[in-house]
Structures are given as structure tokens and as C-alpha cells.
Amino acid sequence: MEQTDPRTWRRDPASESAGFTDLATSPFRIDRDRIAASPFFARLGGVTQVVSAGGSGLLHNRLTHSLKVAQVARAIAERINSASDSAELAAKLGGCDPDVAEAASLAHDLGHPPFGHLGEQTLDRIARHRFGLADGFEGNAQSFRIITTTDVRGPSASGLDLTTAVRAAVLKYPWARLHVPDPHPTSMDVQPRGAAEPADAPGTGASKFSAYSTELDDFTQARAPFAGRIEPWQQTVEASVMDTADDIAYAIHDLQDFHRIGVLQHAPVAAEFTGWADHAAELAALDDATLTAERRLPGRSLERLRRRMHAKDGWIVDDDAFTSAVARVRDELVDGLLATGFDGSIEAEQATAAFSAKWTARLVDGVQVVASPSTRTGHLTLRPAQWHEVQVLKFVHRRFVLLRPELALHQRGQASLVTTLVDALDAWLLDRDEFYRLPRRLHDLVELARSEFSALARTSPELLIGATGEPVTGADAVRGLARGRAVVDFVASLTDKQAVTLLDGLSGRASQPWSDSFVL
Template sequence: MTHPVDPRARRLFGGSATAYGDLAGSPFRADRDRIVSSPFFSRLGGVTQVISPGGSGLLVHNRLTHSLKVAQVGRAIAERLAADDRYRDLLDKLGGCDPDVVEAAALAHDLGHPPFGHLGEQVLDRLARQRLGLPDGFEGNAQSYRIVTSTEIRGTATIGLDLTAAVRAAILKYPWTRHDHPDPHPRDLDPAPRGATPPPDDPTSGSLKFGAYTTEVDDLRQARAPFAGRIADWQQTVEASIMDTADDIAYAIHDLEDFHRVGVLQQGAVAGELMGWQREATTLRELPDGALDTGGRRPGAAIERLRRRLHRRDSWISDDDAFAAAVEHVRVELVDGLLAAPFDGSLAAEQYVTGFSARWTRRLVDAIEVVAEPSMRSGHVLLHAAQWHEVQVLKFVHHRFVLERPDLALHQRGQARLLATLVEALVAWILDPGEETRLPRRLHDLVELAEAELMPPGAADGAGRGSGPDRMARARGRAVIDFVAALTDGQAVALLDALSGRSRQLWTDAFVL
């Protein structure tokens, strides 16, 4: 007698059968193993988190170590919530909370991250939409979902990793497409969920953040089917909400470790900003927005802009007393603690960094709660108000004192030009009629995949998405974006060097294309 498959364990291509190579008995644990075994996971070791791993050796996080830490934090949160009697009934009502599902989703959430961190994401999105005519553009989260459902090519079948519905749903931080799904689209809600609004410089381009391309919308629907009637169409599953919160925690804490290790964060600059706001908070609050924006380098002005931005965007949780307390706590821990002495590589310095990270992680993980009716701007799993404000201040330090640095901008402008040139070179290669048989095999396979996606089975020529020539151009464009997005930082540099004739390597030494 066969038993019905648990809807949460149903795989993309039906049933729940194990695949060759699966060692775990649990389908969700098997998903975790499939993700870790994927070459897309391995490549994350060569992809920038914030500071390029090529420039600082093993001192800084890359996308692989970041993903491992998100998985560690996410699993800890899931285990605590699942064991808490206060939340058991609510978690079951919302669709479940399995630590294996959270861990697998955390490991997969950055699979689609392109070379050079978030900069690469922005460049590929612009090129995809404006140069290659792809309405969906590029988005790292949607690319991750595409990888686990389609572009992980195995033999003659293109089936992705064939993950369970629960894990695929947990990967979806933003469970909507850029333009059309679900209907009504979450960008039209008031307030819109976090990430759903269009970018201010291109209001007709659809949501800034989204979890799946149009080509994967049926896969998204199947993944979300077990949660229908339990959570809103635009809302994260509990397991996705845990993964998203864990990502925030890891991002806020572990990136600060990196900046301290490489000497980017200076105690005086951070202290001046935080303490300047504390001294002048009353005066700064009375300034109109225009005067604050023209305040230039006035200490405290930037963090006052943060306070106002939180009030505008997140009035559901933003609180002035909690914000002031968060500034003070970060000042004590970061300025008087971590940054009090430069990192010198000694055992004592390593121990201090480890203690700082462990203390903050414990503080934030212990401040997690589950709510039945969250704000439109929040998931069902969230931090207490005090710790939510602390994370915002930590992320502010990251943005203000690292991402806004001119020396980082110098490197990023070069990386942006590199990616744009690489995309153009690959498009020209595909269009060269004399080179069709010499294209990199993976690029050739990706073109065929994109053609099949844009030409539904059984459709007559011209009956697919767009005319024949237009469909072919889009298929080639999507293939190039998929190909470039799957490179490491180093591979992107080396490939462009070879295509530009600058490489001194023998052709037999080149990496496999």
C-alpha cells in the first residue's frame, strides 16, 4: 500500500523518490546534501561578500563562509522555536518549522549571487534589461531559485536539484516575480512588503527585489501550494522568514569582523558619528530634512538620517527610545570594545573578535519571536524591537564607513566595467556564425535551455513568447547572463583577459569552459 506524499516533501518533478547519491533518509536532509554537492555551492568560495576574497586571503568572508554561517544561525533559531511550547500550535498552523528545511534554504540562498557581490547584481540587471531586452532583468534571489529548478544541468535532463516544496519555498525571501505574480502584485499593496516596491530611478521596471523569474513561476506556485490558506500569497513561509532573519544577523555581525580585520573600520570615525548624534540629538532632530542633507560631514547627521528613514519605512516598529538605546549599545560594544585596539593577528585579537561575534549572535538569536499577524513589512519570525534597532545601527556602520569609501568605489567601477565588457564579448561570440561549434559547451547548453523555456512544448514557431528572432535574441541574452552569473570573481577576470588577448596562459592551461 502506497502512502500519500507529504505536500511539503513533494519534489519539483513529482513524488518523493530519492535520487542516485542521496544518503540521508529525510527528504529535507537530502536536499541539504544535494545543495552542498552542487558545483554552484562550491563556486561561492570565490565570490565576493563585501571585500574581495582575492585581495585579503582567508581573513575575510566570501559567499561560501557567509552561507555556512547563515545556515548555522538559521538552524539554531529553528531548533529553539520548534522546541518552544508557546509557538508549537502557531508554527503548525502557519505551515511548519523544520530545522533541516531552514538549513538547506540558508545554504542555497546565495547560489545565484554573481561575481563581485551586490555590485555584480546591479550591473547584470542593468545589462539584462537595457542591453539584452530581458523584462525580468537579473536578481540574485531569482537566480538562486533558477539554479535549483533549472540551470543545474545533469546529463540530458535539465531538472535543477529537484528539491522539495518546503525547501524551495524557504529559499523564497520574496515570493513574487518582478511584474505579474501574484495578482494583485505586492508592490501595489499599501504599505508594500519589504523589497516589493520599484526602484525610485525606474518606477516602471517592477519590484526591486523578487524571488523568481517568469520562467520559474510555475515552480514557485508548486513550492507554495502546501502553504495556501495558511499564509498570504506575498508572505514568506516561517522557514523562509527564519532564513531571512539569520541572513540579516550574519550580515550585520560577520561583515563587521571583516572590516575590523583588514583595518577598514577606524575607531575615531565610528565614535565621532555615534557620539556626535548622542551629544546633538535634540538639535539634529529639529533640523528640516534639507538642512540635514546639506550638513555634509557634521558628526551625527548621517545617523539622524537613519532614524528618520526608519520612521518613514518601518513605523510599525521604529521607536526613538529603542533607537537611542541601540546607538548606545553599539557604541559600547563596537567603539569601546572591538575597535579599541587595531587587529594585529595575535591570538588575543582573534579571541576578542570571536567573543564579539559569539556574544552578538547569542543576543540576537535569543531575541527571536513568532507572531501570527506580522506587519506587511515583516515576516512571521522577527527580532524583538530592541534588537531590531541594534541590527539597523550595525548595518548603518557597515554602509557609512565601508560601502561609501572612495577606494571601494574605485575598485567597483573597474569591476562594473569588466562585467559589462565580458557580457558584450560573449554576446559577440554567440552571434559569430563561424564560431557556433566552438562556443563553450555550457554556454551552448544554456542557449538551448533558454530557447526551450521561451518556446513551450508543442507550440508552433512564433506561438511562444515573442517572435522567432526576438525569442532567439532573448534566449541568447538569458544564456549569457546565466553563464556570467555562474563565474567566480577570478574566473570573470581570467575569462575577460583571455577574450581580450591579454592572458599569457597557454590555451591548455585555461579553466574548463
């Protein structure tokens, strides 16, 4: 691939002259290596996937999840390129390089804060309500900020200096919360997945997005080579590969985890599936209010899933395919894997591995590249049978793991910890007598954010709006936004254990002035 190929463009192509060397020669392999060598990637080993692994090694963390997503993504990309028709279509749409898909998959969760999605929701609320940041916090946008701005692995010490193709492939939701592109996806009649505004926060912009206002220059540059090939709001093919691989890994591996530790029990899952299969027609006749009131009874949750799919994804949903998916998952997961509890035996390990391998192969086999997809999906999507199966597998995880009261109790405590930690760090930043003793990393993030927001105030003041939609003016107000972004950046860069250790220190509970789990 020649240097003139816009997919290989970097912000600073003079890496060698800057004294910076890479082991690989392929530009996309260089990107993959830089991501894998990043401390932000290493920290994912200490970040919750669903619940903290507690050192047991039995549960996926964000690092092992990312490695498996990368494995699946590479298999999908190679499969696309092995068939002449899909390879030709992918090339017309901008390309599908396995190294790009793998690199984007390794990078896709870099921005996840401590305690997984719970930490993400908490930091978003704090960023918008406490600091007035209209962009709030979003894990995907934070990943893009890391690879373009806050990591220092690249030659300019500003981001990783990745190629345009890899940066574009990380953009799972290729729009900003409010401004870009124009018209914004929130205004579309059928909005892309993730683009709808939160039901409880109208006017705040897209629920999911992949770039903050501070990274719009990098966003625009990354998307430039794909102009005229895909719509402004569409994922690149390589981003769709990453997104699909993420769905496949999530649908399978989290179920494995909770089967292994005994949380995912056969009896309640079997009751739900049997209740729906035996009474599907009767359940379909219930009105929504009755179905909601009876939601704890067997079969009702699957019926609610079927109705949500009709409401959101009419482009693909099919009742026969849904029935078949329920039957397959019931046969292979419920009456297969879950019917025999995991006891650590060779037989149990083999059954779990076989389940994972079989389902991964089946779902990867369902991948297809389409020329004119629905706005609800990318150019790469799953065939109807496999698409419905993924929805049912993810349903089992949500209904029988994520909605458990024990997990809610655990997460409320984690949300309180994150909130208290942000309060303590913000108070330290505002303490003039102690400001000079800030952790150096936090100090550097404050300086970076002040530079960024001051530049926005000079060049793009229309992007500086508060969480209420009002323009932000005046040096003090701009510095307030910068302080908020710096604190959020800092907390988001911690592992679960580092967050706990740091709060212990700030609250006076630590027994020593330093710890090997956190380096000030």
C-alpha cells in the same frame, strides 16, 4: 514525515528508478546534501561578499557567509521548536523544520554573480537595457533558477529536484518582478520589504523578487502547500528564518572582517556616535535639506538613519529603542572592539570571537514568531530592541565601509569588466563562423533558454514583454531574449577569478590557451 505530505513533494519522486541515490533518508536532509554537493555552491568560495578576499583568508566570501547563515538559521529553527507556543504557531503557518531552514540558507546565495551586489546591479542593467529582458537579473531569482532549472544534480538533470518546503523557503521575496501573485505586492498601500519599484525606474516592477517568468511553474508548485496558511506575498516561516539569519550574519560578520583588516577605524565611527548622542535633540530639529547638506558632519548620518526608519518601518520603529541601540552598539562595538586595533594577537582574536558570539546569541534570543505581522516583515521577526540594533550595526557597515571612495573606485572597474565580458560573449554568439566553438556550458544554456522562451511564447505569451513593457513577438525577438538570458546565466555562474581570466582570454591578454581557473 510521509510521502503524502505536500511539503515533501518533488517534481520527480522516482529518483531511485532513475539510477539516482542519496545518502540521507530524510527528504529535507537529502535537499541539504544536494545543495552542499552542487558546483554552484562550491563556486561561492570564489565570489565576493563585499570585497575580494585576495587569497588572504581574512574576509568572508559567499561560501563562508552561507555556512554561517545556515548555522544561525538552524539555531533559530531549533529555538522555535523548543517552545510549545512558537512551535504550535509555526506548525499552523506551514511548519518550521531545522533541516529546511538550513538547506534554504545554504542555497540562498547560489545566484550571486561575480563581484557580489555590484555584479548583480550591473547584470540587471545589462539584461534589461541590452537584451530587453523585463525580468532583468536578480540574485534571489537566480538562486531559484539554479535549484529548479540550471543545476543538474537532480535525477531529471533539470535543477536539484528539491522538496516544495525547501524551494518555498528559498523564496525570500515570494513574488515575480511583474506578474505574480495577482494583485502584485507593488500595488499594496504598505508594500513588503523589497517589493517597491526602484525610485529611478518606475514601471519596471519590484526592486527585489525571487522568481523569473521562466520558473513560475516551480514557484506556484512550491507555494501551493502554504495556500490558506499565509498570504500569497508572505514568506513561509522557514524563509523568514533564513532571511533573519542572513540579516544577523551580515550585521555581525562583515563588521568583523573590516575590523580585522584595519578598514573599520575607531576614530570616525566614534565621532559619528558621539556626535549623535551628544546632540540628538538639535539634530532632530534640523530640516531635511540642512541635514543632507551637512551629511559629512558627525552625527548627521545616524540622524538620517533614524528618519529613514520612521519613514519605512513605522510598524516597529521607536526613538527610545533607537537611542538604546545606538548606546549598546557604541559601548560594545565602538568603545569595545574597535577601541583596540586588530593586531593578530591571541587577545585580538579572542576579542573578535567574543564579540561575534555575544552578538549572535543576543540577536537569536530576540527572535519571535507572530501570528499577524506587518506587511514589512515575515511571521518570524526580531523583538524591537534587537531589530533596532541590527539596523544600527548594518548602518556602521554601510556608512564606514560600503560608502568609502576606495571601494567605489574598485567597483567601477569591476562593473566595466562585467559589461565588457557580456559584450564579448554576445559577439561570439552572433558570430556564425565561430558559434560551434562556444564553451559547451554556454552552448547548453543557449539551448535551454531557447526551449524555455519558445514554450512561453506558445503557452503564456503575456509573460513575454520587453524591458519597455511592449509585447515581444516573432521568432527572432524571442531568440534574442533567450540569447540574453543564456549570456547572463553564464556570466552569473562564474567566480570573480573566472570572470577576469575569461575576459583576458577573449581580449587576447592571456598567455596560454587554457587555465586551471577556468574550464572551457
